Amino acid sequence: MAVHQINHPLIQHKLGLMREAGLSSKHFRELASEVGNLLTYEATRELETETVSIDGWAGTPINVQRIKGKKITVVPILRAGLGMLDGVMNLIPNAKISVVGLYRNEETLQPVAYFDKVVKDVAERTALIVDPMLATGGTLIATIDLLKQKGCEHIMGLFLVAAPEGIKAVTDAHPDVDIFTAAIDERLNDQGYILPGLGDAGDKIFGTR
Ligand SMILES: O=P(O)(O)OC[C@H]1O[C@H](OP(=O)(O)OP(=O)(O)O)[C@H](O)[C@@H]1O
Ligand SMILES: O=c1cc[nH]c(=O)[nH]1
Numbered sequence: 001m002a003v004h005q006i007n008h009p010l011i012q013h014k015l016g017l018m019r020e021a022g023l024s025s026k027h028f029r030e031l032a033s034e035v036g037n038l039l040t041y042e043a044t045r046e047l048e049t050e051t052v053s054i055d056g057w058a059g060t061p062i063n064v065q066r067i068k069g070k071k072i073t074v075v076p077i078l079r080a081g082l083g084m085l086d087g088v089m090n091l092i093p094n095a096k097i098s099v100v101g102l103y104r105n106e107e108t109l110q111p112v113a114y115f116d117k118v119v120k121d122v123a124e125r126t127a128l129i130v131d132p133m134l135a136t137g138g139t140l141i142a143t144i145d146l147l148k149q150k151g152c153e154h155i156m157g158l159f160l161v162a163a164p165e166g167i168k169a170v171t172d173a174h175p176d177v178d179i180f181t182a183a184i185d186e187r188l189n190d191q192g193y194i195l196p197g198l199g200d201a202g203d204k205i206f207g208t209r
């Protein structure tokens with residue numbers, strides 16, 4: 001597994017704004033989507049292209065580049081992953097969306113799965129998992145397990161903030177998955193929240209705090 005911390009100035013600036021206590025849901029949601037967009041740009045940097053011939057404006061055939069290889073399915077993890085989805089889809093509008101629903105039990109911190117609707121041809125696609133927070137890693141491991149059970153072989157994940165503990169857990173369980181995150185923070189607190197982190201991203205995106 002490769003872990004990519006994306007240090008682009010726009011990403012770092014926007015993430016810094018998101019860390020401010022008291023930020024409104026409107027602004028938090030807008031920034032989550034914008035950083036999701038920028039992370040998608042970085043994560044798709046290595047996509048293969050091929051040369052194809054098209055009719056150019058001057059009436060002669062010209063060679064242009066097209067993305068080649070496996071198509072993408074974007075996998076937002078409910079609820080909080082929906083906050084990044086618009087920004088991701090903005091750059092890859094033809095990607096199919098596979099929704100998975102998991103929440104973390106607040107006492108045990110174990111993921112509880114409650115929904116999934118994954119595209120039928122997931123085995124032929126690259127899965128791009130989208131979730132603002134990678135904390136203990138339990139939710140991400142369960143999502144990767146589910147996608148692999150359905151035959152998916154190429155999996156990447158986009159996160160706003162990841163904790164070292166979660167990265168280690170995912171690396172150990174799924175060494176083949178690529179992680180793109182705007183930040184690797186210090187640690188988890190006793191309740192499993194990332195420090196300094198963003199707080200409860202789902203509550204902030206949906207205004208349920
Ligand atoms: O790495 P983990 O320790 O598993 O924690 C990360 C998960 O916790 C949050 O979701 P939450 O359970 O709060 O659900 P929500 O999106 O519905 O708020 C977050 O969006 C991740 O999905
Ligand atoms: O810090 C954290 C950890 C899990 N889920 C969140 O929303 N925030």
Ligand SMILES: [Mg+2]
Nearest residue numbers: 200201202203
């Ligand atoms: Mg939540």
